[in-house]
Amino acid sequence: xxxxxxxxxxxxDADDATTLDNLQPNAPVAITAASVPNLSSVQLKxxxxxxxxxxxxxxxxxxxxxxxxxxxxxxxxxxxxxVIRPWSERSVVACIVEVEATFDQTPGPSAGAPLSxxxxxxxxxxxxx
Amino acid sequence: xxxxxLPNITYLSAVHQVDGERVALPNQFMSKTSRxxxxxxxxxxxxxxxxxxxxxxxxxxxxxxxxRGPVFERLRDDVDKVAALAGxxxxxxxxxxxxxxVEEIEVVYEAPRPVDDRAxxxxxxxxxxxxxxxxxxxxADLESLIDVAxxxxxxxxxHRHSSVMLLGEAGTRLFAIASHGFPYExxxxxxxxxxxxxxxxADTAGR
Numbered sequence: 001x002x003x004x005x006x007x008x009x010x011x012x013d014a015d016d017a018t019t020l021d022n023l024q025p026n027a028p029v030a031i032t033a034a035s036v037p038n039l040s041s042v043q044l045k046x047x048x049x050x051x052x053x054x055x056x057x058x059x060x061x062x063x064x065x066x067x068x069x070x071x072x073x074x075x076x077x078x079x080x081x082x083v084i085r086p087w088s089e090r091s092v093v094a095c096i097v098e099v100e101a102t103f104d105q106t107p108g109p110s111a112g113a114p115l116s117x118x119x120x121x122x123x124x125x126x127x128x129x
Numbered sequence: 130x131x132x133x134x135l136p137n138i139t140y141l142s143a144v145h146q147v148d149g150e151r152v153a154l155p156n157q158f159m160s161k162t163s164r165x166x167x168x169x170x171x172x173x174x175x176x177x178x179x180x181x182x183x184x185x186x187x188x189x190x191x192x193x194x195x196x197r198g199p200v201f202e203r204l205r206d207d208v209d210k211v212a213a214l215a216g217x218x219x220x221x222x223x224x225x226x227x228x229x230x231v232e233e234i235e236v237v238y239e240a241p242r243p244v245d246d247r248a249x250x251x252x253x254x255x256x257x258x259x260x261x262x263x264x265x266x267x268x269a270d271l272e273s274l275i276d277v278a279x280x281x282x283x284x285x286x287x288h289r290h291s292s293v294m295l296l297g298e299a300g301t302r303l304f305a306i307a308s309h310g311f312p313y314e315x316x317x318x319x320x321x322x323x324x325x326x327x328x329x330x331a332d333t334a335g336r
Contacts, residue, residue: 016237018186030136043138079182086241087182105139107221112161 006099008044011054011062011092023048023095031097032105036072041105042115049096062092132168137161142211142221144176147200147228152189155204156225163227166191172229181240188233195226206333213329257285279309294320294327303331 010031012019023029027048034041054062066088073088074081102115130136139162145153152174156163166172170191177184195201205223212221261281268274275293282288292308292315301322308315323332 013237018235018237028135030138032138032140034140041140045135045137077179079179083180083182083240087184087238090238107157 007049008046008097008099009058010095010097011058011065012051012095014091014093020051020093023051025050029097034105036069036076039107041107043103043105044097044099045101045103046097046099049098052094052096054092054094058092058094066090130169130171131165137165143204143207144174145200145204145207145226151192151228151230152187153195153200153204154227154229155208155223156194156227157208157221157223163194166227174229175237178240182238183236183240184238186235186237187231188235189229189231191227191229193228195228196224200228201226209329209333210326213324213326254286257281260285275307279307283310292327294331296322296331303327 008031012023014020025048029046029048031044031046032041033044066085070081070084070088073079073084104110104113104115141154142157143155145155147153154174162172172189172191174187174189175184176187201223204226208221208223261278264277264281265274268277279291279293282291290310292305292311294303294305296302297304303320303322305315305318305320320328322328
């Protein structure tokens with residue numbers, strides 16, 4: 001997060017040509033992020049600023065996120081680590097998104113309700129879009 | 130995406146194949162998605178194979194909403210099972226089944242698994258099932274039959290934890306008569322039909 005206006009830096013699958021093609025500057029984008037153990041989820045809506053090559057910090061985060069995601073799925077659903085790991089470990093590019101709105105997406109009656117600026121999830125969130 | 134071009138994204142617990150050209154999506158909390166589909170029937174669906182973790186993207190077009198009938202019933206059973214596993218029976222409730230036509234399928238990630246692995250697994254399971262039936266047929270009483278069955282499920286099919294529950298006379302509760310692999314024996318424990326994984330399975334079987 002950069003402050004005002006709020007921006008997030010997404011790490012997007014570098015081999016997903018369709019998604020990368022959609023992420024043109026100023027394109028509208030919806031992002032969902034969820035915690036595997038407790039299903040708490042948020043949705044961010046905004047606009048693409050631009051794509052960037054990843055830096056060393058991005059790469060370190062990718063490794064950490066992939067490891068956390070793999071371990072959480074293994075612990076929560078019992079899938080084998082050897083099956084999850086190749087799926088979760090992918091090369092990425094960075095996509096800067098300017099966030100315009102956030103919504104609760106946790107299963108339950110509040111799903112879809114607008115959120116304040118404070119994130120509703122814990123630290124272990126995994127973003128896809 | 131709505132008529133103004135603003136996208137919306139949501140998680141789904143499962144997607145069902147209706148026929149060779151259609152899938153059904155469980156509508157639980159998708160009020161925004163439903164509004165968008167009414168304005169713009171085109172959507173994109175990201176699918177993850179829960180066994181291999183292969184990932185696909187489907188271009189789909191909304192056709193209809195079912196609130197009863199076989200597609201709805203199948204999805205409701207599935208949602209009930211997921212709710213039981215997640216301990217969220219009061220939250221996960223199926224409102225309707227949205228049926229969409231599949232226009233295109235794109236492979237996003239193909240799991241590194243040999244094509245014939247699944248056939249090999251099926252063959253192994255078939256052989257294990259035959260061995261299970263063979264050993265059970267040699268049991269002379271119910272107690273040894275259950276003991277053998279649960280042990281073989283563990284040894285040959287990899288089901289480390291199992292239990293056998295019977296429906297009580299009133300038809301509303303299940304009673305455990307044997308268990309295997311749990312730190313506690315569990316015999317005599319009771320579960321309401323419709324409650325938890327075992328209760329949901331019994332409820333489905335009774336329909």
